[in-house]
Amino acid sequence: MNRFTDIDVTSKRLPAVYGYQNQQLVSIEKALEPIEPQINDLKVYIKTAKKYCHFPSEHGLTRDESAAVYIYTMECDETSLYRLLNNALRDANRQNIKIWFPYLKLFDTALDKLPTITGDVWRGVPLFIGNSFTGNQVLTWWTVNSCSSSVNIIKNFLGNNESTLFLIEIINGKKVSGYTAYEGEDEVILKIGTQFRVKSDSLEQSNQSHIVHLVELDDNDDDDELVISPMKNLSVTSNSGASTSANRVPTQVTDNDQEHKLCPFANKGTCRYKDNQCRYRHKKCQNYDSCSQDKCLLAHAPRSPSQPSTGNRKECKSGIECFNPDCKFRHPEGWSAxxxxxxxxxxxxxxxxxxxxxxxxxxxxxxxxxxxxxxxxxxxxxxxxxxxxxxxxxxxxxxxxx
Structure with missing residues (x-):
């Protein structure tokens, strides 16, 4: 098992993980000091991570932050850092995760500085667990989740039979390629507490493997919202030129449709629907925040009376350099994404x-x-x-x- 297949196969509910965001940033040596008894040769791994990590960083990561990402991706033995960390995150006793808080703060700060990407990613597990996932099911992964934008990378870690492959539509993935210990894996990390909805019942392949289609939920998604498209006729070939296909059932957008949200995939060019088929809007209205046209077919800001004013919003950590046009946080004057x-x-x-x-x-x-x-x-x-x-x-x- 490696980090791409390190998936919790149980369906137990866990308490949320709170508190690590309030920690002070410290060096990676200090952050991992409480973990040293659990990992053989930890000091050697830290030294290696700091030597070979991506630094200087064009994304503004410090050497310690870049090393925090690098050491997470190092495959060592049964005491690899990512295994111990994710085991602690699966523990229902949240007291046991507290010794990881300094490292989680450093790791999370690094991820916040890296590019956020949307689109399809993959991960899998060499186990027959596809039948455990049913359409409309909502689940939360409390671990750090390594995915790849290449299905072939994941298939290399799975057996031919009785495996489960996850196709995940993400909106908040963190692109860590270039910062990992292994180049060429096109790695994307999903942060702790990422929530998903199962698009449809799992699809069984002819070789008895399963494909599970997940969609990442954001804070504005309604848990009672109906799932639109079943994962029909989706296939993944087993040769080196693996391909995917899916026949979707899109919702037609009409003048009476009140869903004015901007499609999270449109701006990045990865939406699979045409403009008139996607349930969301593909272009922003020039009066995004103040349009009064009820039948306007362009995207608008959420029309909610409870939406916080600009003055009450928290300040964006990326500040003037933020590149997310839909960022909900406050930015300095002159900011534009x-x-x-x-x-x-x-x-x-x-x-x-x-x-x-x-x-x-x-x-x-x-x-x-x-x-x-x-x-x-x-x-x-x-x-x-x-x-x-x-x-x-x-x-x-x-x-x-x-």
Missing amino acids: CDDGTQCINYDCISNHAYGRKQKCRDGKQCKNKLCKFLHPNNDTEQSGIKDVKYEDGKLQLSENS
């Missing part, structure tokens, strides 16, 4: 973008390389032809470039 995220191809865009956006070509308009993979001026208008999108007279108006 691009709605298109890593998919933005506007050369002149000066808003914040998540790590991974195509870089600007240093030659700009003077570039003569037709195969150049970098971003050039006017790429956005040349490719799409659309200059602006707005709502007027009850219709969507698209202003096109000449």
Whole structure:
């Protein structure tokens, strides 16, 4: 078993984990001092992590924070750090997790600085547990959960028979590739306490393995909301060119639809539905916070009287550098995050973008390389032809470039 297959196969309910966020940040040596009796050669592992971790970091991680991520991904023996940590997180006696609080604070601080990604990720377990998951079931994973954006990576850790593969639609994953002890695993971490809804009953494959489709829930999701699409005809091939397919049953968006939420996958270009099929909106209204058009088909801020005012919101930890356009926290004056995220191809865009956006070509308009993979001026208008999108007279108006 490794961290990608380290999954709690029981369905027991556990108390929430509180308190580690209030700890003071300390060095990794100090943070892991209480754990030293449990891990053989811990000092050697810490030294290795600090030597080989990704530092300096373009995301602003300190050496200790980067080492906290690196040492979590180190595969050693039965006393690997991630195994002991996740075992403690599964313990119903929450007193036993407190010795991990200094490390969890350091680890969580590091994750907060790393890019947040949405899309599909995978993890699995070499056990026959698929029948334990039924459609609409809501579950919480209180451990740190390592996933991969590549299904082949996970399949390498599973046997051919009687295994369970998890396909997870995430909205708050943390991209840790480049910070781990093993390159090429496309690792994404889901934080402690991530909650999911089972999309549909598990799908049994011809080799007796199961696929379970999970959808990450955010704080605004209604637990009583109906699940829309069954996981029908989903398959994962067993060869090196593994592929997935799914026939979904989307909800049609109508003028009377009151769900005005922005699709969490649209801005990153990973939504599987077309604009007129997705249950959510794919473009923000230019009057996002104040639109008075009841039939506007663009996305708006939640229309809730209990929504806190800007002055009462907590300050965003990323401050002026936050790249999440839907961040609910307060930012300094002048902050701006691009709605298109890593998919933005506007050369002149000066808003914040998540790590991974195509870089600007240093030659700009003077570039003569037709195969150049970098971003050039006017790429956005040349490719799409659309200059602006707005709502007027009850219709969507698209202003096109000449």
